[in-house]
Amino acid sequence: AQKVTQAQTEISVVEKEDVTLDCVYETRDTTYYLFWYKQPPSGELVFLIRRNSFDEQNEISGRYSWNFQKSTSSFNFTITASQVVDSAVYFCALSANSNSGYALNFGKGTSLLVTP
Amino acid sequence: SAVISQKPSRDICQRGTSLTIQCQVDSQVTMMFWYRQQPGQSLTLIATANQGSEATYESGFVIDKFPISRPNLTFSTLTVSNMSPEDSSIYLCSVGETVSYEQYFGPGTRLTVT
Numbered sequence: 438a439q440k441v442t443q444a445q446t447e448i449s450v451v452e453k454e455d456v457t458l459d460c461v462y463e464t465r466d467t468t469y470y471l472f473w474y475k476q477p478p479s480g481e482l483v484f485l486i487r488r489n490s491f492d493e494q495n496e497i498s499g500r501y502s503w504n505f506q507k508s509t510s511s512f513n514f515t516i517t518a519s520q521v522v523d524s525a526v527y528f529c530a531l532s533a534n535s536n537s538g539y540a541l542n543f544g545k546g547t548s549l550l551v552t553p
Numbered sequence: 554s555a556v557i558s559q560k561p562s563r564d565i566c567q568r569g570t571s572l573t574i575q576c577q578v579d580s581q582v583t584m585m586f587w588y589r590q591q592p593g594q595s596l597t598l599i600a601t602a603n604q605g606s607e608a609t610y611e612s613g614f615v616i617d618k619f620p621i622s623r624p625n626l627t628f629s630t631l632t633v634s635n636m637s638p639e640d641s642s643i644y645l646c647s648v649g650e651t652v653s654y655e656q657y658f659g660p661g662t663r664l665t666v667t
Contacts, residue, residue, distance in 0.1 A: 470654045480643060482596075482658040484554070489654070528595065532654065537609060539649050540586050541656060543595045 439464045441531050443544035450519050450551055458514045458547045460529030466490075469533035471505065471512045472541065477525040488512065519551045555580050555648050557659035565665045566636055573632045574662045576646035581626035584649030587619075590661070591642045599644075602629050636666045 440463040450456045462471065473485040486496060488505050496503045500517045516523055526548045530541040556579040566572050576585070587599040600608045600621055608621040623629045633640050643661045650656070 472656070474658075480663070481660050482645065482647075484655065484657055487653065487655045532649075532656070537598060537611065538584055538586075538601045538603065539654055539656075540598045540601055541588075541596070541647070543597075545595045 439466075439469075439531050439533060439535070439542045441529050441542055441544035443529055443547050445547045446545070447548045447550070450549070452521060452551055452553050453518050455515060455517050456519050456549065456551075458516075458527050458529075458549070460512045460514065460544060462510050462512065462529070462531045464531060464533055466533035469531060470539070472530040472532070473503065473512075473514050474528045474530065475525045476528065476546070482528075485514075516549075519549075521551050521553055524549060524551045554655065554657050555582060555650070557646060557648060557657060559644075559646060559659040559662050561662060562660065563663040563665075565667060568637055568666060570636055571632055571634045572636065572664060573630050574644050574646075574664075576629045576631070576659055578627045578648055582648040583626065583651055584656075585623065585629050586647045586649070586656075587621065587629075587631045588645045588647065588658075589642045590645065596645065599631070633664065636664075638666045640664065641666045 442461045469490045471488045475483040502515045504513045526546045528546045529544045532539040558577045560575045585602045588596040599614045600610045602608045602623040620632045645661045647658045
C-alpha cells in the first residue's frame, strides 16, 4: 500500500519568510516517483517536480528547493523568500507500479497563505 | 509536456441526469487517469484508462456510475451518471509520460449538481 502524509494542513507566513512544506510517504516498492503540485485559487494543478527513488540529490529551482531523504521517507519542499503569488494549496504525491498503473496517490495538501 | 484540454470547464446539472466530460491531449499518450476532487479535499483516483484495455476502477467507483471511454491515444471521456449533489466536484484527467513518468493535469471540470 502507498500512503502520503502532509501533516501541515495550513501554514501562514509573511512575505519574504522562508517556508518548508513537509511530506512523508510510505511504500513497499523499491522503484517509485515523488511529486509536488501547486493548486492556486484558480484550481488548475501545476506540476512542480518529479523525483525517482534512485535519485536522492536535492534540487533547487529558483526560490524552490526540494529535500529528498529515503532514510526518513520524506520529500520536503522549501520556498525561499515567499511571495504572495505562492499562496496556494500544495500537494505531495507518490506513484509506483500497481494495479492502477502509475496513478498518483496524493497527500491531503497543505494550504499556504502568504500575506504582504 | 502534453497539453490537455477538458470540456466542459464547468456545468450545473440537475439531480438524476448524466454529464459526459471530454479530455483531449495534443500528443499520443498511453497512460491516462481520471481523478475527482471534492470541495476542499485532495484528489482521489477514479480509474486508470489506458488505451486498448478496459478502464480499471478504484475501490468505491463503479463502471455503471462512471463509465469511461478511451477510443484512441489522444482522447477519453468520463460520464458521471444519475448524478446526485454528492457528485459535485472537480473532475480532472491526467496523462502520464511513459519515459519520465511525469504526470500532467487538464484544467478540470467543475461540476455542481442541484
